Amino acid sequence: MRVLQTPVRFAPSIGGVETYVHSLSRALVEAGHEVSVVCASPDVDVPALETVDGIEVHRLRTTGRIANTDLTPGLPVALLRELRRADVVHTHLPTPWSADVSAFLGLVADRPVVVTYHNDIVGTGLADRVAKLYNRTVLQATLRIADRILITQPAYLQRSPHLKPFAEKVRVVSNGVDTDLFAPGDVPPARQRELGFDPDGRNCFFLSVLDSFHEYKGLDVLLAALAGDEWSEPPRLVVGGEGDAREGYENRAAELGIADRVRFAGRLSTAELVDAYNAADVFVLPSTDGDQEGFGLVLLEALSCGVPVVCTDVVGVADDVRAHDLGVVVEPGDEGALAAAIEDVLGETFDAAAARSLCQEQYSWRSKAAEIVDIYEEIGVGTETTDRSEP
Known part of the structure; x- marks a missing residue:
């Protein structure tokens, strides 16, 4: 199958979501699947189009950043182009814009949508008021569109009020770790x-x-x-x-x-x-x-x-x-x-x-990728038809 990942940023940018997407995508490629990533261009000198660990990465020009979200005006056009080849779109929260546009265009293109919900969107001061408005409106629409919502720990379903209305679509898949890279060793x-x-x-x-x-x-x-x-x-x-x-x-x-x-x-x-x-x-x-x-x-x-x-x-x-x-x-x-x-x-x-x-x-990424592929298949990825109304 061909998986389209849409994190806000990707390696060499660092962070928990960036590591998650890179590691999962690499494990999917190693399992024989095709993966492309559409993301914002980080603040480093990297090509707009390159292959990283077998993953096709498309980086988009940014016009600024609001909170922790890069603004990428070219995202809708880039996604529509990639969706023609994709079997499933897998996007990630808590970064608005990239996740919301990905889910909406996935619906328009009749592609199954999977959202990994890493954590709630919160803020302080004005940012907190904006976050609350987003959580009551756009976030609800994005989660409603999603065919499956992945969380990394069971307790998050009880802690997050935004997930409870969509509990039937939630699946738990914990994070993984690259046990080949992160291994014991002597340090002089x-x-x-x-x-x-x-x-x-x-x-x-x-x-x-x-x-x-x-x-x-x-x-x-x-x-x-x-x-x-x-x-x-x-x-x-x-x-x-x-x-x-x-x-x-x-x-x-x-x-x-x-x-x-x-x-x-x-x-x-x-x-x-x-x-x-x-x-x-x-x-x-x-x-x-x-x-x-x-x-x-x-x-x-x-x-x-x-x-x-x-x-x-x-x-x-x-x-x-x-x-x-x-x-x-x-x-x-x-x-x-x-x-x-x-x-x-x-x-x-x-x-x-x-x-x-x-x-x-x-916690190996190989096993986590297999769990996520099972979820893709659960919503019809790899079959001729997908029933988007399935709970």
Whole structure:
């Protein structure tokens, strides 16, 4: 089958949705399917048309950005061209415009539409009012058009009021992880120092886009936790990621008196990222908002490298972390509990093989792609007719 993916951005842009679409598309190609992607052109020097890992990528000129959504006037024409060849259109929320136009044109072209609903659209101030208006109107139309709505964790159906009217169309497919790429490995001391880790000390790692749209990842809570005085040996923190909020976080670390123990490493290449996971003694993701945190893919990447994790109970993998003793799960926003959890993990022996085995058996992208292909087929993709009225 031929799958048309329409994320707002695609690799080399970084982010949870970007990683999801790239990894899923690559797994679909490896399974023998054709995949094309139509997306906005990122702020890097890349061709408008290229093939990435067997995926045909069409990048469109942008005229600006509202919130976290790139405006691409050429999107409707590009989609209509691609829809002539596609068997199914697979789009992604929480980015308006690209998802909404994709769903509407999929309906016009009589192509099945699948939406992966990564998380709710929320905001603050004026953006919050705009988000609420969108959620009551356009979002409802997009979800009504969709033949299937994918979510990455079961709890999201109960947490999101926007999904409940469409529960019969919702299917749960968790995120996956590239277990070949994210694998245990030795990192020489010189390389550890280059990335900001202390080869002779205790090291925490945090990874996120550092902008206002990702405040819910909880870096401010982590910095406050590290500033506490209950540590037996204060750990070092390496922060991966870039964004316009980075300077604010750097200033906050200085105000807390921990600037000498926090290294802002900036955007990491793929090779640097794998080494960073393996150089860490614990990976920490203290997400604070279950409405915005769709899953927490970075936790799977750390676990696949055999690294224990500390997270909050709003992430999609929290139950497995508890059930398989892969780290500690705490309540969101609790600085003291977060510090105690990190201290506990740093002081215990970790079964890296168990973490690795879980990722290989339950979270490989190969298995996730197979689950999604089954859903495509459930709505008639690959057959001569598609009943779009099926619940």
